[in-house]
Amino acid sequence: MSLFYFVAFLSIIFALMTIFTKNPVHSVLYLVVTFFTFTIHYIMLNAQFLAIVNFIVYMGAIMVLFLFVLMLLNLNEDTEPMKSVLVKVMGVVAGMCLLVVLFGAFRVLDVSDALVGPQPDIGLVKNLGKVLFNEFLLPFEITSILLLTAMVGAVVLAKNDTKKA
Amino acid sequence: METVFIIEKLILVVIIFTITLVIAMYSTLAERKIAGFMQDRPGPNRAGPGGILQPLCDGGKFFFKEEIIPAGAHKGLFILGPTLTIITALIGSAVIPWGQTLSIGGNEVVLQVADINIGVLYVFGVVALSVYGVMIGGWASNNKYSLLGAIRAASQSISYELGMGLSLIALLMVTGTLSFSEIVAQQSGFVNWNVFVQPLGFLLFMICSFAECSRVPFDLPECETELVGGYHTEYSSMKLGLYMFSEYIHMFVASAVMSSLYFGGYNFPFMYDLGLSQNWITIIGVIVFFAKIFGFIFFFMWVRWTLPRFRFDQLMHLGWKVLIPLSILNIVLTAVFTLVKDYYF
Numbered sequence: 001m002s003l004f005y006f007v008a009f010l011s012i013i014f015a016l017m018t019i020f021t022k023n024p025v026h027s028v029l030y031l032v033v034t035f036f037t038f039t040i041h042y043i044m045l046n047a048q049f050l051a052i053v054n055f056i057v058y059m060g061a062i063m064v065l066f067l068f069v070l071m072l073l074n075l076n077e078d079t080e081p082m083k084s085v086l087v088k089v090m091g092v093v094a095g096m097c098l099l100v101v102l103f104g105a106f107r108v109l110d111v112s113d114a115l116v117g118p119q120p121d122i123g124l125v126k127n128l129g130k131v132l133f134n135e136f137l138l139p140f141e142i143t144s145i146l147l148l149t150a151m152v153g154a155v156v157l158a159k160n161d162t163k164k165a
Numbered sequence: 166m167e168t169v170f171i172i173e174k175l176i177l178v179v180i181i182f183t184i185t186l187v188i189a190m191y192s193t194l195a196e197r198k199i200a201g202f203m204q205d206r207p208g209p210n211r212a213g214p215g216g217i218l219q220p221l222c223d224g225g226k227f228f229f230k231e232e233i234i235p236a237g238a239h240k241g242l243f244i245l246g247p248t249l250t251i252i253t254a255l256i257g258s259a260v261i262p263w264g265q266t267l268s269i270g271g272n273e274v275v276l277q278v279a280d281i282n283i284g285v286l287y288v289f290g291v292v293a294l295s296v297y298g299v300m301i302g303g304w305a306s307n308n309k310y311s312l313l314g315a316i317r318a319a320s321q322s323i324s325y326e327l328g329m330g331l332s333l334i335a336l337l338m339v340t341g342t343l344s345f346s347e348i349v350a351q352q353s354g355f356v357n358w359n360v361f362v363q364p365l366g367f368l369l370f371m372i373c374s375f376a377e378c379s380r381v382p383f384d385l386p387e388c389e390t391e392l393v394g395g396y397h398t399e400y401s402s403m404k405l406g407l408y409m410f411s412e413y414i415h416m417f418v419a420s421a422v423m424s425s426l427y428f429g430g431y432n433f434p435f436m437y438d439l440g441l442s443q444n445w446i447t448i449i450g451v452i453v454f455f456a457k458i459f460g461f462i463f464f465f466m467w468v469r470w471t472l473p474r475f476r477f478d479q480l481m482h483l484g485w486k487v488l489i490p491l492s493i494l495n496i497v498l499t500a501v502f503t504l505v506k507d508y509y510f
Contacts, residue, residue, distance in 0.1 A: 025304060029242075029301070032297070048281070048282065048283050049283065049286075052283050052286040052287060052290055053286075055290040055293075055294075056286065056289055056290045056293050059290075059293070059294065060290060060292075060293025060294060060296070060326075061293065061323070061326075064293075064296050064297070064300070064319060064323060067297075067300055067304075068300075068316065068319065068320075071300070071304045071312060071315075071316070072312075072316070124282065125282065125283060125343055
């Protein structure tokens with residue numbers, strides 16, 4: 001349990017660092033570390049597959065692409081247009097609304113044992129695969145079609161651009 | 166029991182760590198010796214008998230070189246880059262089963278550091294993580310050539326990761342498990358080696374491994390002869406040494422992964438027919454496993470001194486338009502064969 005609190009503390013610290021650092025590349029690197037602490041959380045919950053997929057997909061693929069773009073853009077305070085006060089206020093209001101909704105949702109939940117859920121082995125590859133391909137086959141396939149559509153869309157957009165140029 | 170277990174694993178970790186470093190160190194000598202052999206010249210032969218002390222001299226030279234951190238560089242990240250690269254290179258070997266069990270004084274010692282049931286995915290994750298060392302190093306140098314080199318290296322690594330993952334999926338459909346120890350145990354003897362079931366998959370996996378280790382013909386991240394060095398242009402002293410060294414560690418780990426996934430790991434022909442005791446089978450198995458690894462390392466070097474380098478567009482073309490369709494074809498073929506086998510035989 002003390003391990004959980006330590007890792008949770010690290011997650012929150014690095015998440016805050018992501019928001020508060022000025023340099024966007026540092027911000028992405030802190031986000032990578034935050035995702036790494038999430039991986040540790042998943043391992044502590046015995047969800048090995050989710051842990052390693054989080055590791056490969058979020059840390060290994062998505063964040064690398066983020067880093068790619070930010071390194072090439074070379075953003076900094078002097079060259080970037082600052083957002084107007086109205087947008088900032090709207091952002092704060094929207095964020096607070098989200099906080100209220102989350103808080104309300106958590107208030108009605110029962111407190112469960114943080115380390116061991118009702119089925120401790122559900123996160124192992126074998127069990128997860130069986131659940132996904134038996135109980136949740138249709139949503140699973142629809143999700144994959146959604147991803148495929150997004151991929152085809154991205155390719156189409158990229159192609160159009162090269163023709164015009 | 167608990168303390169014995171921890172001490173046992175610690176000793177194993179230290180041994181594997183030492184072996185990895187020594188093999189990587191002598192790979193540098195072997196590379197130059199093999200280059201010499203292929204180009205009909207002696208290779209390094211002055212330091213010690215037959216050049217045996219050459220790696221020590223190289224290492225010493227790296228340590229005594231002046232260490233320069235460029236003025237505009239981000240110091241913390243500049244140091245983090247090579248550190249991360251060497252760490253990710255070294256942790257990959259944690260899940261590889263080096264042998265069966267040894268019984269020492271009644272204790273059964275498993276020659277594998279971590280037998281996790283997602284071992285294959287773990288290796289894949291470590292490969293994915295190794296991009297960061299290069300990207301951080303290239304960006305922190307505050308040099309546009311380093312940054313371009315880092316992006317070249319990262320895009321190559323990401324492209325070939327996909328082909329590697331897809332060729333692994335076909336293998337996993339055959340083995341039905343993600344655990345390294347189970348995959349190796351399934352290939353006992355000689356005819357059960359996965360390379361006979363998955364020849365196309367092995368070929369694809371090997372090509373992708375070459376690209377992931379950035380070895381010739383895929384060594385564009387550091388092609389010093391035609392483009393500016395690459396992500397490590399601004400590095401000097403042992404930091405450059407760590408980048409170079411991690412390439413050899415990658416090569417060793419990749420060879421170990423290929424031998425255990427496709428070439429039976431510690432299994433050798435007639436291993437249970439010779440009437441040997443378990444300890445002897447294990448010891449011979451470890452030797453056989455290392456022989457396979459050295460074979461692969463030799464192959465890596467052989468290719469390096471035989472083939473020319475790809476152009477970058479050829480590399481991308483090969484990765485996206487040849488390897489990925491072929492590995493998807495391999496997955497479909499494997500699935501069809503598995504179904505036909507299940508229904509009719």
